[in-house]
Amino acid sequence: xxxSIIGASITLPTFVICVITSIVLGLIVAFxxxxxxxxxxxxxxxxxxLPVIVTVVIVLVNGNLGTGVAVAGAFSLIRFRxxxxxxxxxxxxxxxxxxxxxxxxxxxGFAIVFTVLTAITSFILFKLxxxxxxxxxxILKIAIPEELDYQEVFDDIFKEYLDSxxxxxxxxxxxGSMFELTYVVVPKEKTNEKELIDKIRVRNGNLxxxxxxxxxxxxxx
Numbered sequence: 001x002x003x004s005i006i007g008a009s010i011t012l013p014t015f016v017i018c019v020i021t022s023i024v025l026g027l028i029v030a031f032x033x034x035x036x037x038x039x040x041x042x043x044x045x046x047x048x049x050l051p052v053i054v055t056v057v058i059v060l061v062n063g064n065l066g067t068g069v070a071v072a073g074a075f076s077l078i079r080f081r082x083x084x085x086x087x088x089x090x091x092x093x094x095x096x097x098x099x100x101x102x103x104x105x106x107x108x109g110f111a112i113v114f115t116v117l118t119a120i121t122s123f124i125l126f127k128l129x130x131x132x133x134x135x136x137x138x139i140l141k142i143a144i145p146e147e148l149d150y151q152e153v154f155d156d157i158f159k160e161y162l163d164s165x166x167x168x169x170x171x172x173x174x175x176g177s178m179f180e181l182t183y184v185v186v187p188k189e190k191t192n193e194k195e196l197i198d199k200i201r202v203r204n205g206n207l208x209x210x211x212x213x214x215x216x217x218x219x220x221x
Contacts, residue, residue, distance in 0.1 A: 006106030010059055018059070018103050022051040025099045025115045029092055032119045036126040037088045047096050054100025139214055140165070140183040142200055143173065143207040150181055153203060161196040163188050178207065185211075 005014055030047040033039055095118060102111035125131075144150055150170070158165045162185050169182040187193065193211055200209050 005108055006059075014106075015059065017108065018055050018106070019052055021108050021111065022055045022100055022103045023048065025103070025111060026051040026096060028115055028119055029096050029099065032122060033088070033092050036122065037086070043089065047092055050093065050096040051100040051103065054097050055104040058101060058104025136186055137214060138185055138187065139210075139212050140185045141208070141210045141212075142181045142183070142204055143209070144179050144181065144204045145207070146172075146177055146179060148179075148204065150179060154200060157196065157199050157203065158185070161188060161191050161199075162186060 005017070026048040029051070030044045033047055034044060099111050099115055102108075102114060142154070144153075165183050165185040167181060168184050169180075171180050171182075172178070173180045187196070197209050197211060201207070
């Protein structure tokens with residue numbers, strides 16, 4: 001079952017089997033991606049076809065795995081040349097590549113078992129929300145004038161409305177005339193967010209204040 005079906009030379013029936021297997025397994029990866037994260041049609045099509053492309057590359061280089069990995073790896077990086085991918089997108093690209101490598105070297109049984117087990121594990125982890133932060137963390141961004149000392153200026157407000165707060169970033173904006181403070185905060189239960197924002201606006205001179213959830217799925221590897 002785990003032996004390679006490719007001998008010294010590849011025949012047409014063997015090549016067809018490899019291509020069909022790559023397409024089917026690529027469809028599984030694409031379906032898994034659609035069920036576990038937001039996706040677009042172009043990327044889903046990429047996940048379906050990437051195992052086939054890698055398979056053909058490995059076949060064309062006559063089983064030279066090192067050359068095949070280098071060429072296929074270069075192809076996969078095109079996806080992230082200008083648009084940053086999130087960790088799940090990157091994971092599924094390498095998942096599809098691994099399938100193509102296994103099928104391209106003739107290990108059909110290994111590729112099928114690997115795909116099924118990995119897909120099931122990934123789906124279970126997604127459904128169980130494994131590793132998800134259970135705290136109600138939010139991102140609070142506050143613009144302040146440059147003359148305002150931000151070290152403790154909001155502490156009394158934060159202690160009233162927040163269970164915890166951490167200043168994660170300070171940067172200048174508006175050509176250096178203002179600062180933008182970025183906090184990771186956990187509001188208290190039943191906190192009135194409008195009251196919190198209104199009190200901050202009084203303190204920062206009615207400049208920009210935003211309170212948002214962290215963007216899901218944009219974490220990097």
